[in-house]
Amino acid sequence: MGKVISVANQKGGVGKTTTAINLAACIALKGYKTLVIDSDPQGNASSGLGINRDRLKYCIYDLIINEVPIKEVVCSTRVRNLDIIPATIQLAGAEVELASRDNRENYLKESIQPIKDEYDWIFIDCPPSLGILTLNALNASRSVIIPLQCEYYALEGLSQLINTISLVKKRMNRDLSIEGIVFTMFDARTNLSIQVVDQVKTHFKRQVYRTIIPRNVRLSEAPSHGKPIVVYDPRSKGAEVYQDLAVEVLKRA
Amino acid sequence: MGKVISVANQKGGVGKTTTAINLAACIALKGYKTLVIDSDPQGNASSGLGINRDRLKYCIYDLIINEVPIKEVVCSTRVRNLDIIPATIQLAGAEVELASRDNRENYLKESIQPIKDEYDWIFIDCPPSLGILTLNALNASRSVIIPLQCEYYALEGLSQLINTISLVKKRMNRDLSIEGIVFTMFDARTNLSIQVVDQVKTHFKRQVYRTIIPRNVRLSEAPSHGKPIVVYDPRSKGAEVYQDLAVEVLKRA
Ligand SMILES: Nc1ncnc2c1ncn2[C@@H]1O[C@H](COP(=O)(O)OP(=O)(O)OP(=O)(O)O)[C@@H](O)[C@H]1O
Numbered sequence: 001m002g003k004v005i006s007v008a009n010q011k012g013g014v015g016k017t018t019t020a021i022n023l024a025a026c027i028a029l030k031g032y033k034t035l036v037i038d039s040d041p042q043g044n045a046s047s048g049l050g051i052n053r054d055r056l057k058y059c060i061y062d063l064i065i066n067e068v069p070i071k072e073v074v075c076s077t078r079v080r081n082l083d084i085i086p087a088t089i090q091l092a093g094a095e096v097e098l099a100s101r102d103n104r105e106n107y108l109k110e111s112i113q114p115i116k117d118e119y120d121w122i123f124i125d126c127p128p129s130l131g132i133l134t135l136n137a138l139n140a141s142r143s144v145i146i147p148l149q150c151e152y153y154a155l156e157g158l159s160q161l162i163n164t165i166s167l168v169k170k171r172m173n174r175d176l177s178i179e180g181i182v183f184t185m186f187d188a189r190t191n192l193s194i195q196v197v198d199q200v201k202t203h204f205k206r207q208v209y210r211t212i213i214p215r216n217v218r219l220s221e222a223p224s225h226g227k228p229i230v231v232y233d234p235r236s237k238g239a240e241v242y243q244d245l246a247v248e249v250l251k252r253a
Numbered sequence: 254m255g256k257v258i259s260v261a262n263q264k265g266g267v268g269k270t271t272t273a274i275n276l277a278a279c280i281a282l283k284g285y286k287t288l289v290i291d292s293d294p295q296g297n298a299s300s301g302l303g304i305n306r307d308r309l310k311y312c313i314y315d316l317i318i319n320e321v322p323i324k325e326v327v328c329s330t331r332v333r334n335l336d337i338i339p340a341t342i343q344l345a346g347a348e349v350e351l352a353s354r355d356n357r358e359n360y361l362k363e364s365i366q367p368i369k370d371e372y373d374w375i376f377i378d379c380p381p382s383l384g385i386l387t388l389n390a391l392n393a394s395r396s397v398i399i400p401l402q403c404e405y406y407a408l409e410g411l412s413q414l415i416n417t418i419s420l421v422k423k424r425m426n427r428d429l430s431i432e433g434i435v436f437t438m439f440d441a442r443t444n445l446s447i448q449v450v451d452q453v454k455t456h457f458k459r460q461v462y463r464t465i466i467p468r469n470v471r472l473s474e475a476p477s478h479g480k481p482i483v484v485y486d487p488r489s490k491g492a493e494v495y496q497d498l499a500v501e502v503l504k505r506a
């Protein structure tokens with residue numbers, strides 16, 4: 001029974017895509033059948049895993065809006081046990097198209113039903129907003145991983161995100177819970193990073209992962225090669241910490 | 254006649270808010286009457302300029318959706334010559350509410366008409382998406398400043414943004430042009446930063462500002478004090494480069 005987890009945070013640039021693809025790749029390489037769903041019209045998770053978006057026949061837009069069978073939309077990646085449902089800019093049209101439909105938050109949940117049990121883990125990379133695409137992801141998930149950049153604006157947005165998760169839990173998806181909060185782009189040399197970590201740990205206690213992702217330039221280089229960090233540079237600090245995070249996520253689940 | 258400029262990029266976390274509030278503050282301190290419009294439901298530009306969102310009577314949502322007179326929505330800031338139209342999470346509801354209305358992309362343009370001529374410069378901070386709120390900002394503007402983070406995913410998204418600007422120009426706002434592209438979070442120690450700058454300069458030539466914004470921790474500390482960098486730490490590198498950018502923007506316009 002595939003565990004479906006959204007990787008979400010409406011604050012932009014906090015490491016959602018980097019966490020979704022690198023965590024998924026580490027878990028896949030441990031032998032678990034894993035799927036990444038790219039639900040961001042920017043399509044960063046797709047290009048970060050080497051998908052050439054210009055040559056795609058179908059993407060997530062076709063799955064949700066045109067009801068193309070999911071088996072025709074799923075692509076394999078260059079990582080063993082890791083598949084992806086890719087996204088292209090076409091997905092930007094879905095927000096407006098779904099806005100006027102009934103049951104608009106359940107389209108993704110219903111369309112992944114047929115293949116859910118073929119994967120052990122499914123990670124949904126969300127766009128930087130709390131709009132209809134993110135609501136679809138939260139509705140399709142059992143839990144949420146929240147990447148939290150160690151900066152002031154990111155901390156400021158956390159309560160809005162927690163409120164939205166509780167609303168979705170109350171109104172649409174009773175199973176939804178917080179899988180965990182992971183600190184990203186931590187820079188031990190700055191007081192700001194240390195203050196953010198202290199404040200969040202005190203407030204969220206056990207919901208915070210012990211693994212902290214530091215700022216590491218190899219993580220930002222890997223996407224230009226279409227590879228997750230464990231393939232691009234397995235000996236880098238970035239690869240090491242995402243392996244640690246994968247171990248922690250597997251243990252806790 | 255106020256020059257209205259959107260600060261936009263659908264990629265998240267590239268420095269839109271940081272550029273909007275610091276550029277606006279530098280221009281205001283040179284004696285120009287300046288307004289920041291926060292059109293992002295995260296409300297980062299508002300808190301970055303010291304606005305306490307819990308005590309606000311009105312925000313941009315009231316202006317666009319409830320047609321509250323603009324003079325009642327505008328707030329002053331602690332910076333001379335700088336006002337703001339603040340945003341709160343209420344604005345997140347505007348996307349869905351506007352989706353079904355005719356003329357949905359023109360609400361902001363029409364609502365700022367009454368005060369446009371009271372300001373020399375108006376900067377609109379956009380959310381990380383190309384949805385209805387950003388289209389409203391582009392429609393209300395004469396030009397766009399594009400903050401470009403020196404990273405792969407940010408570069409990948411640039412062509413989508415340029416396409417969207419040309420579409421808005423063709424269909425809705427013939428005056429719209431690119432004011433300039435400004436590199437942000439530049440780290441001279443990484444090849445990635447240098448490669449991104451080289452590629453973009455070759456392609457966009459004169460549309461790129463000479464001023465490059467380096468990574469500077471004081472810029473990320475300033476928002477927690479509700480102050481722009483020139484007030485928080487006037488002698489920092491961050492303050493210096495945004496002053497330089499202000500000079501360049503004033504010269505070009
Ligand atoms: N730990 C890290 N160290 C250095 N760079 C990082 C790290 N994590 C992410 N990055 C880089 O920072 C940028 C933002 O990360 P990413 O795109 O994963 O965030 P996001 O939350 O998915 O953004 P968006 O809100 O646009 O979807 C990217 O260019 C990425 O390569």
Ligand SMILES: Nc1ncnc2c1ncn2[C@@H]1O[C@H](COP(=O)(O)OP(=O)(O)OP(=O)(O)O)[C@@H](O)[C@H]1O
Nearest residue numbers: 012151265266267268269270271381467468469473
């Ligand atoms: N030059 C810089 N050096 C260091 N930190 C910076 C710099 N510019 C911005 N930051 C920090 O990086 C983070 C992202 O910047 P900012 O919030 O301005 O981007 P944004 O594009 O407005 O994000 P969003 O897409 O969420 O609206 C913030 O925490 C900000 O304080």
Ligand SMILES: [Mg+2]
Nearest residue numbers: 016017040044
């Ligand atoms: Mg992303």
Ligand SMILES: [Mg+2]
Nearest residue numbers: 269270293297
């Ligand atoms: Mg912003």
